[in-house]
Amino acid sequence: MTENTRKPRTFRSSQDRRAEIIEAAFHCLQEVGYARLTARKIAEHSHISLGHITYHFKDMNEVLVETYRYASRILLDATFQDLSRSSKTPIEQLKAFLGTGFSPAFLKRDYLRVRIDLWSAALSHEEIALTERELYERYRASLIEILEKVRAERRGRAADVTLLADTIMATLDGLWLDWERRHDDGAMRNGLDGCIRLVNAV
Incomplete structure (x- = not known):
């Protein structure tokens, strides 16, 4: 290649380069796991x-922190997109909110591996x-916002919102771990349905 035909160099901003490294770290975590990531x-x-x-990045801890943000942002963005497409009734919004994290994209082994590895880290x-x-x-906080809408619609007690939020959050974490262990669709659906039933009962 002559001087005249040489392709111009592409310069990337620091922000773009960081994003590229974080995405690469995310894919490496999917492939090799936290213990073998270098x-x-x-x-x-x-x-x-x-x-x-x-x-x-100052060290690998900073890379992992930003990778955790990246992995969580994927789920949060998908959750808010599903909320915007869901019915406007509060209980249907709640179903959409809970269901997004258990859609096929987030039940893939490689995505769950990243979440569980970073919990361990x-x-x-x-x-x-x-x-x-x-x-x-x-x-x-997003869950509480939806539960407050349900409470207002049904004239419930404010204290019940905190009870439900704590119970649902613990249930969701347990369902992700149970899915990783057993891959039982029925158990996963039962867990999500149980959250909705609890809200309806309270």
């Missing part, structure tokens, strides 16, 4: 040098734990 594997997966990772990495709690609270 900066070298991420570099190989994204076809970039190790230097790019060390330049854009949060046990020993404070930064990841803080991020996990932050995202949990955001998801819970």
Whole structure:
């Protein structure tokens, strides 16, 4: 290739490069898991040098924190999209909210592996734990907002909203783990139906 025909170099912003590394880390977690994840594997997966990772992130903990945000944002974005398409009645919105996380895209083994691996990482990495709690609270706040609509429509008690939110959040975490263990569609549907029945009963 001559000087005149050489392709111009493509320059990427720091934000674009970070996003590229985070996405590569997410796919590496799906393939090899948290215990075997290294900066070298991420570099190989994204076809970039190790230097790019060390330049854009202070350490692997920061990469994992941002990867957790990325994985959770995929679920949150899908949840809000499903909410916007659902019926406007509060109980139908609740069904859409609960159901999104158990749609085929989020029950794939590779996605669940990332979530469970990052839950495990949060046990020993404070930064990841803080991020996990932050995202949990955001998801819970969205759930409470919908439950408040149900309560207002049915003239329920404010205290019941907190009870239901805590119970439903614990149930959802359990259902993800149970699905990873047994892959039982019936048990998963029963768990989600149980959440709706509890709301209707209370």
